[in-house]
Structure formats: structure tokens, C-alpha cells
Amino acid sequence: MEEGTFVGWLKLPGADVTVGEPLFELEGEKATQEIESLDAGELYIPPDAPKPGSTIPVGALLGYLLAPGEPLPSGDAPKWVAPTQDIVESAPEIHLAVESAAPTGTTPVASPRAKHVANELGVDWTELSGTGRDGRIREADVRAAMPTVVPAISGDRVLLTPRRKAIAERLRTSVHRTIPVTLTTGANAAGIVGLRDQFKATKAALVPAFTDIVACLVAKVLARHPQLAVRWDPQQSTLIAVPEEQYHIGIAVDTPDGLLVPIVRNVARTALLQIAKDSKSLIERARHGKLSIAEMQAGVLTISNLGSYGIDGFTPIINYPEIAVLGLGAVRREAVVSDDDRIVPGLRMTLSLTFDHAAIDGAPAAAFLQDIAAAIENAAAILLGA
Amino acid sequence: MSLALYRTMQVIRQTEEELARCHQRGLIHGACHTYVGQEAIATGVCAHLTKADSVFSTHRGHGHALAKGMPPRELMAELFGRSTGCSQGRGGSMHIFSPEIGMMGTSGIVAPCILQACGGGYTSMLLKTGAVGVAFFGDGAVNNGAFHEGLNMASIWKLPVLFVCENNQYATEVPSSYASGNPSVASRGAAYGIPGIEVDGNDVLEIHRLAGEAIARARAGDGPTLLECKTYRTRAHAEGMGDFTYRTREEVEQWKHRCPIVRLRTTITAIPLAGMDAAAVTTHLDAIDKEVATLVQEGRAFAEASPVPEPSTATQHVYAPPKPITTAAKSASTRTITFSQATLEALSEEMAVNPGIFVMGEGIGKRGGNFVTTKGLYDLYGPERLCDTPICERGFVGLACGAAMTGTRPVIDFMFVDFVLDGFAEIVNQIAKMQYMSSGRLKMPVLLRGCIGIGHSAATHHSGSYYGMFGQVPGLRVVVPSSAEDAKGLLKHALRCDDPVLFLEHREILQTKGPVPDGDYEIEFGKARIVREGRHVTVVALARMVHQTLSVCEELERDGISVELVDPRTVSPLDTATILQSVHKTGRLLIVDEPPGQYGFSAEIAARVVDEGFNDLDAPIRRVTGAFCPTPYSPSLETVVVPQPADIAQAIRDLMRE
Structure with a gap:
């Protein structure tokens, strides 16, 4: 291969690129392929770099990955010069230069604020021309580049709390890094409702919450579906199997400061009442802002219950690097057609399973959800070890 | 009384000797200046003091603390760096505090104790408590300005203060005979119009008598006294330091034979006390020695067993706990x-x-x-x-x-x-x-x-x-x-x-x-004031520079530049949060400051905003500061070393173009 068509970047300018992440798309003779980054750093695309759609020779300079604190490249920076034949032969297929050099007068520069705003709005500031001193790109230049359909923001800005920023960052990461697909199905909730009624009738000090019971059931079902019991490794290059004694399950909790997901430990090997105790304590501490970071890490799967808001099906977002999240809907009293064709009152709920299609295909995920529905219908038997 | 003096001297001697041993064993992390040889002075003076009287001491202050009533264990624990020490591990040998018993501290700096004792005396005079302030200092302090200023102030205000000079003949290693044009410290009292008395610093009974007279005079409102006690320290300046580059072994040995404790023991046994013959007195003194030895050993055990201070508390006590503001809201009428x-x-x-x-x-x-x-x-x-x-x-x-x-x-x-x-x-x-x-x-x-x-x-x-x-x-x-x-x-x-x-x-x-x-109101420290709200550029300024900046804001507003002016009001503590909030809004920061910018207030603010508000900056941070130069006299020169309104306006316009 001597040249190819540069299809486009898969990362925004200024993005933090990690080793192994797909960086740009290149169309060669055989196919279009995503080119993974061999290095890590902040992506800097010089203004005179090849534009999407252009044909580029092997060895052309597309951009820089800058180490933290490394100044913008400079001097005689990126000139797109077709290399000589000699260089082509000795050059690797794709060359992504990582180097440090001093800034040049011709390289566009943006203020920190402009970069920050560009990142927020998804604007590629390297395409802009700046109105500041020596052409520095300023916040106003970035905002002016936004499509006019975006209504002008009026009124006071709402300052984001660090918590809100962290939540936003986490959810964005999930959306960027996973291919979410949501499956829904119905389940007969009478068994669980009955089980909780029995706890109440015995005047038990602690009645396990609906979510606690489902968590226990999910752990049991997960043992039969090991391909769901996995997490992405940090580079997202492999999946790591989670052993049964590490079936830690996250419970999404709405707190005054925003969404938190404390993790209930070792659910597969822990008795229901202990799970109920653990989750109660975690939820209380979550609501009072007292969770430690460790208490929110290393889950295998997360459960999000919106039943109390009257929601049925929804599309929960995966708690990355987990690969699946189970949404619980409201338990509703409904007319059900019985096996002998009579209309009888029943207790039904909707289950929503979002899974990462990059990690697992649809059929095994569907089978998993089907087994969860069955386990909910036969909760008592499953909990007793069936 | 003699027996009590004897016991106090023994407490000092035995504690110091134990500390010297502990220093050799590595239990003391920093300096250890012992009082061995000088015990008679602290003992004779402090015997007249109560907790209400205040003692201000020097770097060789273990003896003063012990004589003022500090238990040996608190002193030892402090030198071991333990949380049970008298300064809870923040002081060490040269910063020994026990204000509860009137031990107002030792100091690593020579002579401030003289001025502080004047302060103790001033409090006594103002509040009419009858207490005295006592400064202990060495011959090294008497050629320092604080000695001159302190004795003069005590004299003109007739402060109830006793100045005790422990003349051990060396300021660290420099002989006082070399360092003083007038080698008699006591004679200097006359220069300030106060009594100056010289006494044998190893004779506890004589020191006790003369200190008693001086303190009585102070309490009666008759003013201060300077007491020069001629003595000698028989251990090195600090434990572990070489001792014979500036004095001879023979000289040290000679002074060891003039030990104040042995001297008092000889005196007491020679003149039998009431109801006791010489043998009985000896037995009694031996019992004191033994009892003190036990006390010191218990002190060491206590200190060694004590916990070190919690590292997370290292920056506690820099300031007093803030007091809540009790006044009602500011009145609307002005x-x-x-x-x-x-x-x-x-x-x-x-x-x-x-x-x-x-x-x-x-x-x-x-x-x-x-x-x-x-x-x-x-x-x-x-x-x-x-x-x-x-x-x-x-x-x-x-x-x-x-x-x-x-x-x-x-x-x-x-x-x-x-x-x-x-x-x-x-x-x-x-x-x-x-x-x-x-x-x-x-x-x-x-x-x-x-x-x-x-x-x-x-x-x-x-x-x-x-x-x-x-x-x-x-x-x-x-x-x-x-x-x-x-x-x-x-x-x-x-x-x-x-x-x-x-x-x-x-x-x-x-x-x-x-x-x-109208009426009573208070403004808390560390709360900036937004002098003027604006949208395009934040200016931070203090004092006169607030007025200079305000004078150009209207003109700039007419040109479409809206200035937000923040007055931090206090430099320390500094209200960084308000400045950051303003920069978050405007994206631009100018600091206007009258003194030179180098290493100054403006540099501190710029550093903090770059640290914490980097993503909010749409332009470089700029400063308008005074010239890096002493202030000149002539108006033509003076004007140009201070930021003027035109300089500020120009800087704001430039910043808008960045």
C-alpha cells in the first residue's frame, strides 16, 4: 500500500487518546479500517493537516499526540509534504508523529476557555480563525461557529457541582465506549410481592426491598450465563471474566446530589437478609454523601429501579466498564390470560436489559433476560437453591 | 524553704542529666540545651512566683519551666516529640509552653523574652493584678537592641518586671568579656534608671533573697530590677556539640566544683535545721534525691510510652478557632x-x-x-x-x-x-x-x-x-x-x-x-466585595487601587467594555472563590496593585487563578503594578511608579483585544 483515503477522525481535537483506542478511519485497497493509536496523549490536529476525503501517502503526518504539559508542536511544524520514495519504503504503514517542539506563529492557538467551550459544544476549534491577538481563538469565536439553530443561551448559567460533572463524564464515557442495545420483556412479579408479604407478616425487622430480591436472583442467573459476567479491561481490548465470588451488583440510587451507584458485595454467596442489610446501609450513606470511591467500584452488573415512579420499560445506561444493566419497571395489577384461557388478575412488571453489543451478541443477552424473568416468577424456589 | 530549693534544683539537674542520656540514645530529635550548673537561678527566682506571674525564657529554658512547676514528664515528652508534651510536639527544647502555670514560653531567638516580660508587666499594671513578669536571658542578650528597648520601657512606665541575666560567660561560644564594652551587666541598670544588682549565680540562698526583694518592689509598684547572676554552664551549649574549641577542660572542671546543689547541701548540713542533726538532714536530703530520681524515671517512661502527634494535625493551631459573628445584621440607615x-x-x-x-x-x-x-x-x-x-x-x-x-x-x-x-x-x-x-x-x-x-x-x-x-x-x-x-x-x-x-x-x-x-456591625475576614458588577473583564484591586480602577469604569462602559471590580479586602485570608467566580463569568483577569509585582499579592492571585480556573481564561492574566523600585520623592518621578487611571484603562482595553 502506497496511499489511502483519509476517511476522518474518530476523536475530537483535544481528546485524551489512550493506547489501543481507534483514532481515525483509513480507506485502503481492500477495506476501510479503523486505525488504533499506538500511543497515548492529547490529540492535536494542525490546521494544514489532511482533510477528510483526501488521498494521503503512507507516512503523511496527520496529527500529534501530546503528553500532558507538552507545548504545541512548532518550528517547522506539520507540513503535508509527499515523502520521497525512499521514505515510503522504510516508513511504517501509518505514521503518527508524537513529538514535542516549540510553538509557531502560524499554528492556531486557542485560549483555555475557548478549548473548554469547544469541547463542550463539540466544535472543532482547529477549523476556526481567531479574533484575539495574533489570531488567538477565543470563546466568542467558538460560540460564533455554532450552528444558528442552537438558541442563544439567556439567563444565569447553572454552575455544575463537581458531582454533576463527574456523573456527566461517566455517562458520556459509557455512551462513547459501548454499543448499547436494550431488550424488554414482561415478568410475573407475584412471587416476589408474595415473598415480601410473608416477610411483613412475620413482622421481620427488615423486609428486603424489591431490588434486593432481584439482585439475589440476578446473581444466581448470572452463574448460568458466564458470558454476561464480564467487564472491559481499561484499554477495552479484552473482556475480563468475573468469578462468582466477585458478583458485586450495583444499585442505582437517586441522591440529592445526583445519581450514585453503590456496589453490594458478593451477592451470589450472601444470604438475602444480609444483602438487604448491606444495601440499606449503602443507600443511606449514598444519600448522605458518605460513600467512599471503593464502595462504588468493581461491579459486575447494575440494577436500576424506576418502578416507584410508575415507569415500565426504559433504556438504562451501562455503568461502564460493566457490560449490562437491568432496569426494573413498576409492578402493575393487570388482567392476565391464564393457562386455561380465563382472564385472571395478575401482578406484572417490565424488565429492561441494556447490554453492550460490542461485548456480547443479542441472542445470549436475550436468553439471560429470559432466565431472569423466569427466576422472578419462581423467586422463592430459586432463592432456596433450585 | 532550703529543702524546697534543694529539691527544685535536684529536679532540674536530674531531669537534664536524663535528657542528656536520652539525647545520646536518639530519643530527642532536635536540639537539647541543658541548664546544668545554673539551677540556682531559676530555683531562687521562681520560688517567689505564683501561677499568675509570667515567666518568659530563652533557648536554655528547661530549668525555668521545671522551677515554674512543670512536671518533668511534660518537658521530656515534648523533647521526645510526643503529643503529651507541653507544646504537644510543636515546640521542642526551644519552644516550651505552659501558660496554665505562667510559663509563657522559651524562644529560639535571643532577647525577645525581655520585651515580652515587659508586656506581662504592662498587663499587670493595666488590669491591676499584682502579677510580675520575669525575663530570664543570657549574657548574649544584653548587647541586643531588645535589652536596651525593654529596660528603658520598663523604667519609664515603672513596670512590675524582673530582668534576670544569667551570665554564664559565653554567648554560645563567644565570650562576654570579648562581646561587651562594659563587662558588668548589673551596672547597666543605672543607664536606664533602674536598680542593677550582681549576685553569685551559684548561691541559691542569696539569689532567693535578692529576687524576693526585687519582686516585692515590683509588686509594690516601684518598678523593675536588673539582676545579674554570674554563673557557668558545665555542659556544652547543646548536647552533642564540641565544647573545647572556645574554653578549656580545666575551666569547666573548676566550675563543676562550684556546683550550686553541692553548695546548698553543704550549707544545710553545716547548720542543722530545727529538730534535725546533721545526720538526720543528710538522710532527709538523700530521700529527696531518691524521690526525684523516681519522678524523673517515671517521666521518661511516660514520655516514651506517649503517642506521637497525628500527622493530619500538623497545620492545626496556626489560627485561633473562628468566633461566630454575634452582631445583628447591618443597619440600613447610614x-x-x-x-x-x-x-x-x-x-x-x-x-x-x-x-x-x-x-x-x-x-x-x-x-x-x-x-x-x-x-x-x-x-x-x-x-x-x-x-x-x-x-x-x-x-x-x-x-x-x-x-x-x-x-x-x-x-x-x-x-x-x-x-x-x-x-x-x-x-x-x-x-x-x-x-x-x-x-x-x-x-x-x-x-x-x-x-x-x-x-x-x-x-x-x-x-x-x-x-x-x-x-x-x-x-x-x-x-x-x-x-x-x-x-x-x-x-x-x-x-x-x-x-x-x-x-x-x-x-x-x-x-x-x-x-x-449606623450601629454595631462586623465584617468577617476572607470575604471579598464585588465593588461593581460587570461582564467582560474582572479587575482585582485593593485600597487606593479600587478607587483608581472605579474612576475609569464608566468611560470603558461607554465603549462597550463592562468591568467587574473585586476588592478582596483581606490579603490573608484571601477569598479566592469570589475571584474565581468572577473570572468564570468574564474569562479575563487584570490585577491592579500599587506595590511592585515581583513575588507579590498580584502574583499570588494570578497563580491561584491559573491553578483553579485555567479553563475559564479566555486571555492571559495581566497585571498593572508599581515599578520595582523604591519610592522617589519628586512628583514627576513619583507619578510614574504608581498605577494611574490611564494605565489601568489601557490595560483593560489591551486585555479585551487579547
């Missing part, structure tokens, strides 16, 4: 008065309710202050609370430290900040660090106030600001108000808080008028 009138009101109102407040300075008595800071107060509160001073800034700043340590609230009116630089070490080394060194057991309510700022062709000794320098010192509060309303509220807060406050008033704005709320 009067228009000058900056000076506002501070005078604040001082007068606080003096009326707090009899512990007194003001010291040059010309602040009957005259009412060079800048009318105390006008009319002399007639209300009298000469002791409005005390004119000699021109000895180090002296009366050091006195203020000792006064605050013993329970009053001194206000030092230093006229120009340039003058108080003579007392800089007393502020930085003593006043600022006292709360920390004592682990928060001492409070340091000292107000240091006076003028800053360039103008009136005052030239370079009447125009400094220096708040950046003071802002670097942990333990100080630094207040720089710009309006009459702020000045009154902040001065009130300064007069109620327990921390030392530098209250700096720009001379060129003293006569500016502004609305001041």
Missing part, C-alpha cells in the same frame, strides 16, 4: 463619614466595652495620633490605655506580644508601615507563631495598624505597603480596606478576633467619605 472617622468610631466603641484594649504608639496619647487615629480617646481612657511610646518599634511590638500572651488586647499604632519593619522579627517570629508554638493554648489578639501607600511626595520611608510580605506569614491576618464602611466593619472584627491582625490603611484614602451603617 451616615456619610470619612475612612478615618469610621476607624476611630470602631476603636472607640470597642475600647468602651473591652477594658483590656490599650493603644501604643508615637504621639497617639494626648496628641490623638498623627492621622487622628486616637483623637479624643486619651481624655476618655487615660494615659495607660493611650500610651505614648519612645521611638522603639521593636520594643513596643515585642511588648504587645507579651501583653497579649498575658490577657490584654494591645493595639499598636505604628503610623507608617515602614516604621514597624524595625519590629518585623517580633511580628514574624513571635506574634505570628505564638498560637502555633503553644498548640493553641495562647491567644494572640494583637492589632497592628498604620498607614501604607504612595503619595504626597512622602518618599521611600513613608510609602511602603509590604502586605505581600506579611501575607506570606502563617499566623497573621492582613487587612487592607478601601472604604469607610469596610474599614469600620473589619476593624471591629479585628478587635474581636483572637489572631494577630495587620490593619493597613492607605494614607491617600483616609479622607475619602462614604456611607457607614
Whole structure:
């Protein structure tokens, strides 16, 4: 291969690129392929770099990955010069230069604020021309580049709390890094409702919450579906199997400061009442802002219950690097057609399973959800070890 | 009495010898200056003191602490760096504090104790407690300015103070015979008009007798005494240091034979006490020796078993715990008065309710202050609370430290900040660090106030600001108000808080008028004021520079540049949050500051905003500061070293183009 068509970047300018992440798309003779980054750093695309759609020779300079604190490249920076034949032969297929050099007068520069705003709005500031001193790109230049359909923001800005920023960052990461697909199905909730009624009738000090019971059931079902019991490794290059004694399950909790997901430990090997105790304590501490970071890490799967808001099906977002999240809907009293064709009152709920299609295909995920529905219908038997 | 003196000397001797052993075993992490050979002096003097009397000591202060009543275990634990030590591990050998028993501390600096003892005496005189202040210091202190300033102040105000010079003949290694033009310390008393008495510093009974007379004289209001005790330390300056480069083994041996403890023992056994023959007295003294040995061993065991302080507490006690503001909300009704009138009101109102407040300075008595800071107060509160001073800034700043340590609230009116630089070490080394060194057991309510700022062709000794320098010192509060309303509220807060406050008033704005709320109100430190709201550029300024900046804001507004002006009001603590919020809004920051920019207030703000608000910056941070140069006299020169309104306007316009 001597040249190819540069299809486009898969990362925004200024993005933090990690080793192994797909960086740009290149169309060669055989196919279009995503080119993974061999290095890590902040992506800097010089203004005179090849534009999407252009044909580029092997060895052309597309951009820089800058180490933290490394100044913008400079001097005689990126000139797109077709290399000589000699260089082509000795050059690797794709060359992504990582180097440090001093800034040049011709390289566009943006203020920190402009970069920050560009990142927020998804604007590629390297395409802009700046109105500041020596052409520095300023916040106003970035905002002016936004499509006019975006209504002008009026009124006071709402300052984001660090918590809100962290939540936003986490959810964005999930959306960027996973291919979410949501499956829904119905389940007969009478068994669980009955089980909780029995706890109440015995005047038990602690009645396990609906979510606690489902968590226990999910752990049991997960043992039969090991391909769901996995997490992405940090580079997202492999999946790591989670052993049964590490079936830690996250419970999404709405707190005054925003969404938190404390993790209930070792659910597969822990008795229901202990799970109920653990989750109660975690939820209380979550609501009072007292969770430690460790208490929110290393889950295998997360459960999000919106039943109390009257929601049925929804599309929960995966708690990355987990690969699946189970949404619980409201338990509703409904007319059900019985096996002998009579209309009888029943207790039904909707289950929503979002899974990462990059990690697992649809059929095994569907089978998993089907087994969860069955386990909910036969909760008592499953909990007793069936 | 003789037996009690004997026991105290034994406690000191045996504790010191045990500490020397512990030092050799690596249990003491820092310096260890022992008092071996000099025990008679602390013992003879402190026998006359109660807890209400205050002792201010030097770097060789173990003996003073023990003689004042500190249990050996607290001293040993401190030297071992344990949380049960008398200074809870923040002090060590040279910072021994036990204010509960009147042990006001030892010091690593030679001679400030002389000034602080004057402060203890001033408190006693003002509050009429009958207590005395005692300074112990070596021959090395008597050629230091603090000795001169302290003895003179004690003399002119007849302070109840005893100055005890322990002349052990060497200031570390320098012989006093070499360092003193007049080798007799006692004879110097005459130079200040006070009694100066020389005594054999190894004769505890004679020291006890003479100290008793001097302290009685002090308590009776007859003024201070200088007692020179000729003695010798028979161990090295500090444990582990070589001792024979500057003195001979023979000399040390000779003095060991003049041991004050052996001497008292011989005296007591030669003259049988009531009901006891010589043998019985010997038995009794042996029993004391044994009992003290047990006490010291228990002290060491206690110290070794004690926990080290929790590392997370390292920065505790830099400041006193903040007091909640108790005054009601500011009144909506106002009067228009000058900056000076506002501070005078604040001082007068606080003096009326707090009899512990007194003001010291040059010309602040009957005259009412060079800048009318105390006008009319002399007639209300009298000469002791409005005390004119000699021109000895180090002296009366050091006195203020000792006064605050013993329970009053001194206000030092230093006229120009340039003058108080003579007392800089007393502020930085003593006043600022006292709360920390004592682990928060001492409070340091000292107000240091006076003028800053360039103008009136005052030239370079009447125009400094220096708040950046003071802002670097942990333990100080630094207040720089710009309006009459702020000045009154902040001065009130300064007069109620327990921390030392530098209250700096720009001379060129003293006569500016502004609305001041009626009634009592207070403004907390560390809360900036948004002087003017704006959208495009944040300007941070203090004092006169607030006024200079305001004068160009309307003109800029007409050109479409909207300026937000933030006045931090206090340099330390600094309200970074308000500045960051403003920069978040505007994206641009200009700092306008009168003193030179190098290493200053403006640099600190720029650094903080880059650290914490980098993503909010749409342009580089700019500064307009004074020239890096002393203040010149001629108006043509003076004008150009200070930021002028045109400079500020130009900088803002430039910033908008960045």
C-alpha cells in the first residue's frame, strides 16, 4: 500500500487518546479500517493537516499526540509534504508523529476557555480563525461557529457541582465506549410481592426491598450465563471474566446530589437478609454523601429501579466498564390470560436489559433476560437453591 | 524553704542529666540545651512566683519551666516529640509552653523574652493584678537592641518586671568579656534608671533573697530590677556539640566544683535545721534525691510510652478557632463619614466595652495620633490605655506580644508601615507563631495598624505597603480596606478576633467619605466585595487601587467594555472563590496593585487563578503594578511608579483585544 483515503477522525481535537483506542478511519485497497493509536496523549490536529476525503501517502503526518504539559508542536511544524520514495519504503504503514517542539506563529492557538467551550459544544476549534491577538481563538469565536439553530443561551448559567460533572463524564464515557442495545420483556412479579408479604407478616425487622430480591436472583442467573459476567479491561481490548465470588451488583440510587451507584458485595454467596442489610446501609450513606470511591467500584452488573415512579420499560445506561444493566419497571395489577384461557388478575412488571453489543451478541443477552424473568416468577424456589 | 530549693534544683539537674542520656540514645530529635550548673537561678527566682506571674525564657529554658512547676514528664515528652508534651510536639527544647502555670514560653531567638516580660508587666499594671513578669536571658542578650528597648520601657512606665541575666560567660561560644564594652551587666541598670544588682549565680540562698526583694518592689509598684547572676554552664551549649574549641577542660572542671546543689547541701548540713542533726538532714536530703530520681524515671517512661502527634494535625493551631459573628445584621440607615472617622468610631466603641484594649504608639496619647487615629480617646481612657511610646518599634511590638500572651488586647499604632519593619522579627517570629508554638493554648489578639501607600511626595520611608510580605506569614491576618464602611466593619472584627491582625490603611484614602451603617456591625475576614458588577473583564484591586480602577469604569462602559471590580479586602485570608467566580463569568483577569509585582499579592492571585480556573481564561492574566523600585520623592518621578487611571484603562482595553 502506497496511499489511502483519509476517511476522518474518530476523536475530537483535544481528546485524551489512550493506547489501543481507534483514532481515525483509513480507506485502503481492500477495506476501510479503523486505525488504533499506538500511543497515548492529547490529540492535536494542525490546521494544514489532511482533510477528510483526501488521498494521503503512507507516512503523511496527520496529527500529534501530546503528553500532558507538552507545548504545541512548532518550528517547522506539520507540513503535508509527499515523502520521497525512499521514505515510503522504510516508513511504517501509518505514521503518527508524537513529538514535542516549540510553538509557531502560524499554528492556531486557542485560549483555555475557548478549548473548554469547544469541547463542550463539540466544535472543532482547529477549523476556526481567531479574533484575539495574533489570531488567538477565543470563546466568542467558538460560540460564533455554532450552528444558528442552537438558541442563544439567556439567563444565569447553572454552575455544575463537581458531582454533576463527574456523573456527566461517566455517562458520556459509557455512551462513547459501548454499543448499547436494550431488550424488554414482561415478568410475573407475584412471587416476589408474595415473598415480601410473608416477610411483613412475620413482622421481620427488615423486609428486603424489591431490588434486593432481584439482585439475589440476578446473581444466581448470572452463574448460568458466564458470558454476561464480564467487564472491559481499561484499554477495552479484552473482556475480563468475573468469578462468582466477585458478583458485586450495583444499585442505582437517586441522591440529592445526583445519581450514585453503590456496589453490594458478593451477592451470589450472601444470604438475602444480609444483602438487604448491606444495601440499606449503602443507600443511606449514598444519600448522605458518605460513600467512599471503593464502595462504588468493581461491579459486575447494575440494577436500576424506576418502578416507584410508575415507569415500565426504559433504556438504562451501562455503568461502564460493566457490560449490562437491568432496569426494573413498576409492578402493575393487570388482567392476565391464564393457562386455561380465563382472564385472571395478575401482578406484572417490565424488565429492561441494556447490554453492550460490542461485548456480547443479542441472542445470549436475550436468553439471560429470559432466565431472569423466569427466576422472578419462581423467586422463592430459586432463592432456596433450585 | 532550703529543702524546697534543694529539691527544685535536684529536679532540674536530674531531669537534664536524663535528657542528656536520652539525647545520646536518639530519643530527642532536635536540639537539647541543658541548664546544668545554673539551677540556682531559676530555683531562687521562681520560688517567689505564683501561677499568675509570667515567666518568659530563652533557648536554655528547661530549668525555668521545671522551677515554674512543670512536671518533668511534660518537658521530656515534648523533647521526645510526643503529643503529651507541653507544646504537644510543636515546640521542642526551644519552644516550651505552659501558660496554665505562667510559663509563657522559651524562644529560639535571643532577647525577645525581655520585651515580652515587659508586656506581662504592662498587663499587670493595666488590669491591676499584682502579677510580675520575669525575663530570664543570657549574657548574649544584653548587647541586643531588645535589652536596651525593654529596660528603658520598663523604667519609664515603672513596670512590675524582673530582668534576670544569667551570665554564664559565653554567648554560645563567644565570650562576654570579648562581646561587651562594659563587662558588668548589673551596672547597666543605672543607664536606664533602674536598680542593677550582681549576685553569685551559684548561691541559691542569696539569689532567693535578692529576687524576693526585687519582686516585692515590683509588686509594690516601684518598678523593675536588673539582676545579674554570674554563673557557668558545665555542659556544652547543646548536647552533642564540641565544647573545647572556645574554653578549656580545666575551666569547666573548676566550675563543676562550684556546683550550686553541692553548695546548698553543704550549707544545710553545716547548720542543722530545727529538730534535725546533721545526720538526720543528710538522710532527709538523700530521700529527696531518691524521690526525684523516681519522678524523673517515671517521666521518661511516660514520655516514651506517649503517642506521637497525628500527622493530619500538623497545620492545626496556626489560627485561633473562628468566633461566630454575634452582631445583628447591618443597619440600613447610614451616615456619610470619612475612612478615618469610621476607624476611630470602631476603636472607640470597642475600647468602651473591652477594658483590656490599650493603644501604643508615637504621639497617639494626648496628641490623638498623627492621622487622628486616637483623637479624643486619651481624655476618655487615660494615659495607660493611650500610651505614648519612645521611638522603639521593636520594643513596643515585642511588648504587645507579651501583653497579649498575658490577657490584654494591645493595639499598636505604628503610623507608617515602614516604621514597624524595625519590629518585623517580633511580628514574624513571635506574634505570628505564638498560637502555633503553644498548640493553641495562647491567644494572640494583637492589632497592628498604620498607614501604607504612595503619595504626597512622602518618599521611600513613608510609602511602603509590604502586605505581600506579611501575607506570606502563617499566623497573621492582613487587612487592607478601601472604604469607610469596610474599614469600620473589619476593624471591629479585628478587635474581636483572637489572631494577630495587620490593619493597613492607605494614607491617600483616609479622607475619602462614604456611607457607614449606623450601629454595631462586623465584617468577617476572607470575604471579598464585588465593588461593581460587570461582564467582560474582572479587575482585582485593593485600597487606593479600587478607587483608581472605579474612576475609569464608566468611560470603558461607554465603549462597550463592562468591568467587574473585586476588592478582596483581606490579603490573608484571601477569598479566592469570589475571584474565581468572577473570572468564570468574564474569562479575563487584570490585577491592579500599587506595590511592585515581583513575588507579590498580584502574583499570588494570578497563580491561584491559573491553578483553579485555567479553563475559564479566555486571555492571559495581566497585571498593572508599581515599578520595582523604591519610592522617589519628586512628583514627576513619583507619578510614574504608581498605577494611574490611564494605565489601568489601557490595560483593560489591551486585555479585551487579547
